[in-house]
Amino acid sequence: QKEVEQNSGPLSVPEGAIASLNCTYSDRGSQSFFWYRQYSGKSPELIMFIYSNGDKEDGRFTAQLNKASQYVSLLIRDSQPSDSATYLCAVRLSSGSARQLTFGSGTQLTVLP
Amino acid sequence: DAGVTQSPTHLIKTRGQQVTLRCSPKSGHDTVSWYQQALGQGPQFIFQYYEEEERQRGNFPDRFSGHQFPNYSSELNVNALLLGDSALYLCASSINRGVYEQYFGPGTRLTVT
Numbered sequence: 001q002k003e004v005e006q007n008s009g010p011l012s013v014p015e016g017a018i019a020s021l022n023c024t025y026s027d028r029g030s031q032s033f034f035w036y037r038q039y040s041g042k043s044p045e046l047i048m049f050i051y052s053n054g055d056k057e058d059g060r061f062t063a064q065l066n067k068a069s070q071y072v073s074l075l076i077r078d079s080q081p082s083d084s085a086t087y088l089c090a091v092r093l094s095s096g097s098a099r100q101l102t103f104g105s106g107t108q109l110t111v112l113p
Numbered sequence: 114d115a116g117v118t119q120s121p122t123h124l125i126k127t128r129g130q131q132v133t134l135r136c137s138p139k140s141g142h143d144t145v146s147w148y149q150q151a152l153g154q155g156p157q158f159i160f161q162y163y164e165e166e167e168r169q170r171g172n173f174p175d176r177f178s179g180h181q182f183p184n185y186s187s188e189l190n191v192n193a194l195l196l197g198d199s200a201l202y203l204c205a206s207s208i209n210r211g212v213y214e215q216y217f218g219p220g221t222r223l224t225v226t
Contacts, residue, residue, distance in 0.1 A: 099161060101215060
């Protein structure tokens, strides 16, 4: 079992819709969770992070964390064509003094005009 | 406020050669992590440097080595290059406290022929 799993997609949504991106992780003691956006040919850009159960909102983005289900999601409201990118979920695991991030393979999102 | 910088942007090397990649962290950041990203995959952790020492290492062979300088900048060295080392090499900087969120540089695209 992979440590961090994401649906590879592609996920297509119409402009103005809500895009929902999901991620599961295997280490129950994981501490912090991050969402990165990566445009084709570019490096990952940090969108937001979450470390407490519940929702965290930042503009059109909402991160949701459920530690009991080992599940983290990212909602993008009012999706725009400029949101078309690969979204990477990253987890800071609990083993030892781990401070590195473990990434999923990413979900490719396409927002259709 | 300058972000994370990396050099060079692109590099083409021949099998068996050696390469050095460079990274300068964001202002105020003291920790540098290196990742390798193959096409269609999430970044894979190589190692992390803090206080000029390698603090953690991922599942990469000893051909991969690094260094951190007193000004917090860092180098990644790869010896005896293999075709499979062709990838995007990402440097991420962070502060050694809190949730340790990491910010990526633009990356170095290494092609081994």
